[in-house]
Amino acid sequence: MDLIWTCCYLAVLVCLSAYGLHRYFLVYLFLKHRRRAPQPLSRFNDLPVITVQLPIFNEIYVVERLLKAVSEFDYPQERLQVQVLDDSTDETRELTRTCVDRLVARGFDVELIQRTNRVGFKAGALESGLARARGDFVCILDADFVPRPELLKATVHFFTDPRVGMIQTRWGHLNRSYSLLTRLQAILLDGHLLIEQVARSRSGRFFNFNGTAGLWRKSCIEQSGGWQHDTLTEDLDLSYRAQLAGWKFVFLKDVVTPAELPVDMNGFKSQQHRWTKGSIQTCKKILPQVWRSTLPLSVKIEATAHLTSNFAFLLLACLCVLLQPSSGGPQSTWSRMFVIDIPIFLAASVSVAVFYICVQRELHPRSWLKEILLLPALIALGVGLSVNNSRAVLEAVFNHRSEFQRTPKYGIESRAQRWRSCRYMPLKSLLALVEIGFAIYFSYFLWNAISQRQYLTLPFLIIIQCGFLYVALCSLAQWLPRWNLSAPREVAFPA
Secondary structure, eight states: OHHHHHHHHHHHHHHHHHHHHHHHHHHHHHHHHTTOOOOOSSOOSSOOOEEEEEEESSOTTTHHHHHHHHHTOSSOGGGEEEEEEEOOOSTHHHHHHHHHHHHHHTTOEEEEEOOSSOTTHHHHHHHHHHTTOOSSEEEEOOTTBOOOTTHHHHHGGGGGSTTEEEEEEEEEETTTTSOHHHHHHHHHHHIIIIIIHHHHHHTTOOOOOOSSSEEEEHHHHHHTTOOOOSSSOHHHHHHHHHHHTTOEEEEEEEEEEEEOOOOSHHHHHHHHHHHHHHHHHHHHHHHHHHHHSOOOHHHHHHHHHHHTTTHHHHHHHHHHHHOOOOOSOGGGHHHHIIIIIHHHIIIIIHHHHHHHHHHHHHHOTTTHHHHHTTHHHHHHHHHHTHHHHHHHHHHHHTTOOOOOOOOOOOOOOSTTOOOTTOSOOOOOOTHHHHHHHHHHHHHHHHHHHHHTTOGGGHHHHHHHHHHHHHHHHHHHHTTSOOOSOOOOOOOOOOO
16 A cells, blocks of 8 residues: 555656646747747728627626727727627616617617527527627637726737638736735736747647637638537637648737636636636647647647646645655655655746746736745645535536636726625535634644644645645635625716
């Protein structure tokens, strides 16, 4: 049993280290290609018609804000079609209709599509709208995004290259400084939306549409099989099918589209669960096609690392289970440190630090040190999410079906606003009790390390314990009673 345990433990460590080394490789690709900003092949003499699709489901707090922002696009009104794809089942339907009527009265071409069922969820809504789209190009915006007026003009000219099928902009964060949770989310997303997307797009590897804040060529969607809803990440699925079909994608890191970050832990966990499960579903569906294709080996390897990356959460959870308190006293500390701790630290933990330091130095050259002070908390959050995301991985592996659970949005942009009395709270889960169990388990680890005078392991153990405790307590806090359901925040919508 000791031999089996040791083999499993080392196998998990080797796999986690491999993902850490891959993170170093992405940083290398980013630094190598970051100055090679994409440029449009030419410019349209006459701007093309663009259809803006707005998929909405019970978004009473943000739908008015979204439509106001879309109405302010710096784009010829006669070249703009807006589709409001409203699958709502609450008062959002009436609010949306009122906003649409106002825009129609101002001369906008706005079509309100309200389905009586949610077949296919977001993918189904996009597919139903695409069949009625007037434009050759489609801009997709989720309800929590607030696009800037110049978005369409800053992107559409890249479609002068007939090979370009999709253009993705970088997400910004409306409420980055709202809380510790939103600050950590912003850092996590910045890593993906800057390092990973730039590294992959500019080195000729596959990267993905992020589900929103991007534009598609309508013919690219149609020729790649359309929107399909057999995974929870229809965006990742279509992205790979389109690139396998030969379409070229463009990522614009300097064109930023702000969005609202989840402010509650259960909403954040629900979002992470959907993204994680969907990515593994897409991995099972698409990865065999990638390896059967004639793509270069470097593209196939990077696609494999990309599509399997969320298995790292399952590995991390396994590592937490396989860890055992050492009973060898201080004399065993040095051997364990050189054989296990230092190699893992360099391959896995340090790679995280290098990755996010690079991100923050690029985005915040004057204040990056302040952001980097949150690195221990960032690692702790990743550990704390391992139980939630491991469940998502296992559900995908064993084909457990689940509905598309959207992330609640409350229109939160400043610290003065409150969300605890809002509707649309995510479902409560007993998974928080498992996270509490892990926190208690690692409290014993801490006590044992102190009693054995193994002080070198304390920082690592404290981060793990605090990660599980933080995620669990924030989740359980939402079980407390709520009173006084708040009304949607007023938005100054043009008359």
